[in-house]
Amino acid sequence: MGKTVLILGGGVGGLVAANKLRSWLAGEHEVTLVDRQASFAFAPSFLWVMTGSRTAQKISRPLARLERRGIEVVRGEVESIEPFSRGVIVDGRSLEADYLVIALGAELAPELVPGLSQAGHDLYSLEGALSLREALSHFAGGRLVLLTAAPGYKCPAAPYEAAMLIEHECRRRGVRGQTEIELYSAEPAPMGVAGPEVSESVVRMLGEKGIRYHPGQQIQTVEAGRRLRFAGGLEAAFDLLAYVPPHRAPEVVREAGLTDESGWISVDRHTLQTRFPDVWALGDVVSIPLKLGKPLPRAGVFAHREAEVVARNIRRAISGKGRQAAFDGRGQCFIEAGSGKAGLGHGSFYAEPLPEVRLHRPARRWHLAKVFYEKEWLGRWL
Ligand SMILES: Cc1cc2nc3c(=O)[nH]c(=O)nc-3n(C[C@H](O)[C@H](O)[C@H](O)COP(=O)(O)OP(=O)(O)OC[C@H]3O[C@@H](n4cnc5c(N)ncnc54)[C@H](O)[C@@H]3O)c2cc1C
Missing domain, CATH: 3.50.50.60 (FAD/NAD(P)-binding domain)
Known part of the structure; x- marks a missing residue:
C-alpha cells in the first residue's frame, strides 16, 4: 500500500x-x-x-x-x-x-532587541540584503557597523564574510578612506566551534582589512539616534547598521x-x-x-x-531497500574574503573531544568553487 x-x-x-x-x-x-x-x-x-x-x-x-x-x-x-x-x-x-x-x-526574531529592525538592515533575509545593497550604493562614508545580536546563529561565517565583502565594496566605490568598519559580536570569537586556530585566522583576516572587532558584546537596545547600547555599558554610534537577528x-x-x-x-x-x-x-x-x-x-x-x-x-x-545511513558530522564552508577570494573550512564536527577543522587561506579558487557550488546546487535541486 x-x-x-x-x-x-x-x-x-x-x-x-x-x-x-x-x-x-x-x-x-x-x-x-x-x-x-x-x-x-x-x-x-x-x-x-x-x-x-x-x-x-x-x-x-x-x-x-x-x-x-x-x-x-x-x-x-x-x-x-x-x-x-x-x-x-x-x-x-x-x-x-x-x-x-x-x-x-x-525563525529570525529581530523584535527581541528593541529598535533593531527599525535602525538597521537584516543580513539574514533576502529583503534585508536588498535594502542593504541600496544603502551601500549611496553610502558616502562614516561609521559602518555589523552586529550579531545573539550567539548561536546559522552559518557562523556569514557576518564575518559580510564585513570583508562590505570592506571590499567600500574600496571599490572609493569611500573606504572615509569609512570606519566595526564588527560587534555576541559570541566571544568567530566560528568558535571550529576551534581557536580558525577563530584566530578569521580575526587576523579582519585585522588585515582594518575592520575593528569587538567580541563578546551583548546588544540590549538600539536607540533612535543611531546608537547601540550593550550590556555592561558600552555604547557605539553608527551611520549604517547591518545585523544578524536572534534566532529561535x-x-x-x-x-x-x-x-x-x-x-x-x-x-x-x-x-x-x-x-x-x-x-x-x-x-x-x-x-x-x-x-x-x-x-x-x-x-x-x-x-x-x-x-x-x-x-x-x-x-x-x-x-526495505538500501543501507541504514548515519550522519557523521562532517561539513565544509566557504568564507568569502573580498577581492574575489574565499577561504575554505572543512572537517569533522563529531570528532572528540574537539571538532577537527582545517582552514585553507583565502584564494581565488575557493571563491570560484563557491560560484560553481551555487549554480550546481540550484540546478540540481530545483
Ligand atoms: C546570509 C546567509 C549565508 C549563509 N551561507 C551559508 C553557507 O555559505 N554555507 C552553509 O552551509 N550555510 C549557509 N547559510 C545557512 C543555511 O542557509 C541554512 O543553514 C539552511 O538554509 C538551513 O536549512 P533548513 O532546511 O534547515 O532551513 P531553511 O533553509 O531555512 O528552510 C526552512 C523553510 O521552512 C519554511 N517555513 C518555516 N516555518 C514555516 C511554517 N510555519 N509554515 C510553512 N513554511 C515554513 C521557510 O519558509 C523555509 O523555506 C547561510 C545563511 C544565511 C542567512
Whole structure:
C-alpha cells in the first residue's frame, strides 16, 4: 500500500529530502512538501545580493518546479503539528503522514532587541540584503557597523564574510578612506566551534582589512539616534547598521511541544530521529550537542547531508531497500574574503573531544568553487 511522506519546509534540507525520496520511492508512494513561500532563495548568495553581484531573481527558483518531478507542493502556513499522530494543519487543511520530516529552519526574531529592525538592515533575509545593497550604493562614508545580536546563529561565517565583502565594496566605490568598519559580536570569537586556530585566522583576516572587532558584546537596545547600547555599558554610534537577528525555533514547533530545554528539537545525532515514532527533524530546527559543550553549528551543508541520511532511512523503512545511513558530522564552508577570494573550512564536527577543522587561506579558487557550488546546487535541486 502506498505511503505518504510529508516534508515540512522547502528550504535546503526539505528540498534535498524531497528530491531524494521522490527519486528512490516507487510511484505508489506520495512525497509532499509544504512551505509558506512560493519560491526558494539560496541564502549563501544573499551576501552577493548585498554587494550587487546577484539579483534576487538570479538566486531564486519557484518551488512549483518540484511538481514536474512528481513531488506534491502545498503552499501554506504550517499552523500546527501533532507529532504522535503525525497530523499537520496547513492553512486550516488537515494533512496526515505515515512519515513526517520537520525541516522548518530557524525563525529570525529581530523584535527581541528593541529598535533593531527599525535602525538597521537584516543580513539574514533576502529583503534585508536588498535594502542593504541600496544603502551601500549611496553610502558616502562614516561609521559602518555589523552586529550579531545573539550567539548561536546559522552559518557562523556569514557576518564575518559580510564585513570583508562590505570592506571590499567600500574600496571599490572609493569611500573606504572615509569609512570606519566595526564588527560587534555576541559570541566571544568567530566560528568558535571550529576551534581557536580558525577563530584566530578569521580575526587576523579582519585585522588585515582594518575592520575593528569587538567580541563578546551583548546588544540590549538600539536607540533612535543611531546608537547601540550593550550590556555592561558600552555604547557605539553608527551611520549604517547591518545585523544578524536572534534566532529561535519556529513558533509552530515550539507550540507542538517538540522542543527541549535547548529551545530546539532534539534528535538522534546519527539518524535525526525525534522521540516520536516516524518523525524526523533536520537542519536549523534541531540542536545537536557536541562534547565541547556547544551545539553543532547551524548550516546548509549540515541540513543537506542530514536530509540525505533521513531520506535513505525513510526509503529503507518503506521499501526495505538500501543501507541504514548515519550522519557523521562532517561539513565544509566557504568564507568569502573580498577581492574575489574565499577561504575554505572543512572537517569533522563529531570528532572528540574537539571538532577537527582545517582552514585553507583565502584564494581565488575557493571563491570560484563557491560560484560553481551555487549554480550546481540550484540546478540540481530545483
Ligand atoms: C546570509 C546567509 C549565508 C549563509 N551561507 C551559508 C553557507 O555559505 N554555507 C552553509 O552551509 N550555510 C549557509 N547559510 C545557512 C543555511 O542557509 C541554512 O543553514 C539552511 O538554509 C538551513 O536549512 P533548513 O532546511 O534547515 O532551513 P531553511 O533553509 O531555512 O528552510 C526552512 C523553510 O521552512 C519554511 N517555513 C518555516 N516555518 C514555516 C511554517 N510555519 N509554515 C510553512 N513554511 C515554513 C521557510 O519558509 C523555509 O523555506 C547561510 C545563511 C544565511 C542567512
